[in-house]
Amino acid sequence: MNNNKTISEITHLWKADKKMYVKKSSFSAYVLLTENHLLPAFGDKFTFDEKEVQKFVFKKIDQGLSQKTVKDILIVLKMILKFAIKNKWMEHKALDIQFPTKRESNNIEVLSRSNQRKLMLHLEKHFTFRNLGVFICLSSGLRIGEICALTWDDVDTENGVIRVRRTIQRIYTIDGNTRKTEVILDTPKTKNSIREIPMSRDLIKMLKPIRKVVNSTFFVLTNDIKPTEPRTYRTYYKNLIFNLDIPDLKFHGLRHSFATRCIESKCDYKTVSVLLGHSNISTTLNLYVHPNHEQKKRAIEQMFRGLK
Structure with missing residues (x-):
């Protein structure tokens, strides 16, 4: 064994x-997780044991990292460990790492029905291509990277579908001591994210006359050959809802709002999962199958009506 x-x-x-x-x-x-977390903790070591990794996990959680982030770091660590074992640089180590009991709320932030109506009405009355992007997200559950990457060629008003085939994201690259960021246009993360989403009648009505006159190769948000990137569009959206006096909601909350409205409308969970492009239905169930305040209130009122 070469150690x-x-x-x-x-x-x-x-x-x-x-x-x-x-x-x-x-x-x-992967590179960011190794550079920022794993190498500072383990880089100069020749080996490590479960006790050291457990201590590392608690330290990261104490520093404010979410359990998901820490679990992502462990996934990378285990990949490196597997690679080392395969090449006989380390012996096999079983890591049974424990996490503190989560006491975080399962509640996700969504637009209230009244604020969603208010926002959609404003978007319809004040047409711009950037406003159109927000309307599409509320009507389809697209991620911000997916709407930034959407071209007019992806918008099929004849068949009434939006085809999600690409995403835009800004990534960090590390080359030696040089760190920089770059914007890339790429395929979505998983094969399930490549999907077709039916358009509502209102969305088709809005898009049909525009689709006839735009350049198919242009990006929807800019109506230009050059796209906008997610952080720029996120800033635009934040200013939009601030000016409409709508409570602060992350852009991803539009996707949550779309999914929540689908669930409230008794749409089956598998269909919602496919529309969102989730890799499996358990992701959808874990995120959205939790009664909100309005649903809990209705349940109690219904129970007391039964008593009367």
């Missing part, structure tokens, strides 16, 4: 290997 390689050296070799098989965005995420 003369540090975790830092193994990680360097693992990155060179991994880069050949994963998307640029995934590789960027």
